[in-house]
Amino acid sequence: MKPDVHVVTPEGWLSRGEAFVRGQGEQLAVFGGIPGEAVKARVFGRQGHQVRARALGPAGAPHPSRVKPLCEKWGPCGGCPWMHLNADGERAAHADLWRQGFSEAKLDLDPGPLHQVPGELSEVRVHYGVSDRGQPRIGVTAREGNGLVAIPDCLKLSPLMRSFMGAAVATLRTADVPPNGPILGLRAREVNGELLVGVKVPRYSPVVSAWAPTLASTLRELRGVVADFPPEEDRMGLGVQKLYGSDTIDWAALGLRFRLGIEEHLPRHLPAYAALLEAAPRVLGIVEGDAVLDLGAHVGTRTVVLARASGWALGVETDDRARLRAVENASRNGIGAEFVGDSWPEAVAAAAPRLMGRRPLVWIDTGRKELGARVVEAVQSVDPRRVVLQGSNPPALARELARWLGLGWEFGGMERWDVDPHAPFAEAVAVLVSPNQAAPEKRSPRRRALR
Numbered sequence: 001m002k003p004d005v006h007v008v009t010p011e012g013w014l015s016r017g018e019a020f021v022r023g024q025g026e027q028l029a030v031f032g033g034i035p036g037e038a039v040k041a042r043v044f045g046r047q048g049h050q051v052r053a054r055a056l057g058p059a060g061a062p063h064p065s066r067v068k069p070l071c072e073k074w075g076p077c078g079g080c081p082w083m084h085l086n087a088d089g090e091r092a093a094h095a096d097l098w099r100q101g102f103s104e105a106k107l108d109l110d111p112g113p114l115h116q117v118p119g120e121l122s123e124v125r126v127h128y129g130v131s132d133r134g135q136p137r138i139g140v141t142a143r144e145g146n147g148l149v150a151i152p153d154c155l156k157l158s159p160l161m162r163s164f165m166g167a168a169v170a171t172l173r174t175a176d177v178p179p180n181g182p183i184l185g186l187r188a189r190e191v192n193g194e195l196l197v198g199v200k201v202p203r204y205s206p207v208v209s210a211w212a213p214t215l216a217s218t219l220r221e222l223r224g225v226v227a228d229f230p231p232e233e234d235r236m237g238l239g240v241q242k243l244y245g246s247d248t249i250d251w252a253a254l255g256l257r258f259r260l261g262i263e264e265h266l267p268r269h270l271p272a273y274a275a276l277l278e279a280a281p282r283v284l285g286i287v288e289g290d291a292v293l294d295l296g297a298h299v300g301t302r303t304v305v306l307a308r309a310s311g312w313a314l315g316v317e318t319d320d321r322a323r324l325r326a327v328e329n330a331s332r333n334g335i336g337a338e339f340v341g342d343s344w345p346e347a348v349a350a351a352a353p354r355l356m357g358r359r360p361l362v363w364i365d366t367g368r369k370e371l372g373a374r375v376v377e378a379v380q381s382v383d384p385r386r387v388v389l390q391g392s393n394p395p396a397l398a399r400e401l402a403r404w405l406g407l408g409w410e411f412g413g414m415e416r417w418d419v420d421p422h423a424p425f426a427e428a429v430a431v432l433v434s435p436n437q438a439a440p441e442k443r444s445p446r447r448r449a450l451r
Contacts, residue, residue, distance in 0.1 A: 017081025065089025078143030080422035101394030112414035198262030281309035296365030300326025
């Protein structure tokens with residue numbers, strides 16, 4: 001056996017989907033490993049205090065969940081780290097990952113059901129460069145090294161998304177756009193059979209601007225192409241510049257119409273996200289007349305859904321572009337939602353006079369971070385009777401739950417939505433219930449004019 005190949009037995013899961021083996025000072029991350037299964041692992045690099053390795057195969061009896069990955073690019077690409085698990089194995093891995101987070105926070109909680117929604121990813125992010133075979137291609141950075149792995153037949157993408165990658169690389173070649181040149185990355189979003197493409201560039205590029213109409217002539221489903229500049233190059237303050245067609249795309253979901261831009265950071269699996277939105281009023285326990293506070297409203301999709309159920313909701317979003325889009329989305333649906341752009345503590349403090357006596361229901365999108373003490377204090381100051389924490393980072397959400405439980409709140413259950421098939425990423429919502437369940441004295445406040 002080569003000296004860089006070792007027999008190891010992983011102990012648990014890492015957040016990126018590798019299995020890990022604890023070491024003295026260094027941790028071994030094994031791509032393709034399964035906790036509890038002895039494997040031959042080849043070391044291929046180091047990153048910080050972590051040694052990175054790839055499982056070559058079981059060293060004994062294979063794990064009951066192990067299957068042969070369906071994609072021939074599974075190894076080089078690495079975008080589906082759990083494709084070597086069967087469906088039951090993936091569900092168990094999701095649950096184990098969250099239980100590890102709870103254990104680290106000294107909590108004994110049930111991570112709840114995992115909702116898996118059929119359908120392809122609605123978004124792909126790729127690079128234009130030289131492939132692992134030395135050709136100009138569109139693909140993703142290789143798991144080992146810095147090369148590019150072309151993914152023309154990615155099983156997680158729709159036929160239209162795969163057609164986009166083929167048309168994009170062909171027209172980029174025709175337009176003489178050099179690989180590893182003016183384009184830092186491409187991002188395509190598919191909604192209802194239409195595409196919106198974003199091109200990340202370091203600065204304005206005439207050759208990229210000339211390429212966009214060429215792509216449109218090849219791909220009839222293309223709705224628009226926009227360029228995304230870094231802030232220092234965005235002298236007009238546009239955020240993005242339209243290169244062709246429209247700079248937005250419409251998404252119809254739950255009987256509502258949302259306008260999305262390429263810069264929106266929504267989950268890449270819109271069907272799963274729609275299922276989460278549909279469940280949100282139930283999870284929050286809304287009845288008509290409740291006051292709802294939504295922290296981290298982004299482009300207003302969740303706020304609008306919550307406001308439709310309650311009659312009124314206040315969304316807080318610090319990003320100006322996202323907040324303006326949120327106002328537009330509420331207005332075009334005729335929904336009683338308002339949006340403000342202060343920091344979360346300041347926004348809650350400003351809204352406190354309107355929320356007093358109404359015992360609001362609060363949704364907080366924590367993302368992958370923990371909340372600061374000021375946010376928690378501000379939310380508790382308006383006397384909510386129920387709080388929902390949404391997060392995608394198990395350890396961070398577990399620590400946040402521990403904080404609230406330590407303040408006397410009760411755990412009301414948890415649900416998770418699989419937003420990236422064959423990968424460890426899930427959006428989780430955890431319910432916290434106030435020990436004081438007295439009914440609100442007032443109904444939701446009167447809606448102010450949208451602004």
